[in-house]
Amino acid sequence: MASDLHERICNVVARIPAGRVATYGQVAQLAGLGGQARLVGYALYASDRPLPWHRVINARGEIxxxxxxxxxxxxxxLLANEGVEFDKWGRISLKRFRWDGEMPPPASPSPPS
Structure with a gap:
């Protein structure tokens, strides 16, 4: 069960595009784990997958x-290199940079040549 939860969280985080951020709570919600924001942090810490972990921030728009x-x-x-901007207090405007949660369909295999 824990493995399934971890996989669901990682699958959501893997889809956050460059230049966008998601909150821990938002990732939990998209993974079907509403109210389990801390679980997202634990899963990212434990993951050995190459994930864009840096795109997950707290609900105040802070690292x-x-x-x-x-x-x-x-x-x-990493976020600054992707064009994410911080205000003078080190916060990110969620209104401007929050990922809308759109989950693109998995890439379809290329047709045989």
Whole structure:
């Protein structure tokens, strides 16, 4: 069961496009786990998949503190490199940069040549 929850969370995070962010709560909701925002953080921490983890932020539009400022600086830089802008308090405008949650259909296989 935990593996299924982890997979659902990772599948949502994998679809967040560059230049957009999603909140932990938003990811939980899209994964069918409304009210389980902390579970998203745990899943991202435990995942060994190459995910755009840096695109997940807290509901205030901030990078969540982790106890080591190095990870926060990396997240800030990755988001800035994608064009996400921060205000003078280090917040991201969710109105401007929040992902709309559209889940594009999986890519269809190329027809045989």
């Amino acid at each position: 969540s503190p982790r106890g080591d400022s190095y990870s926060e600086m990396i997240q800030y830089q």
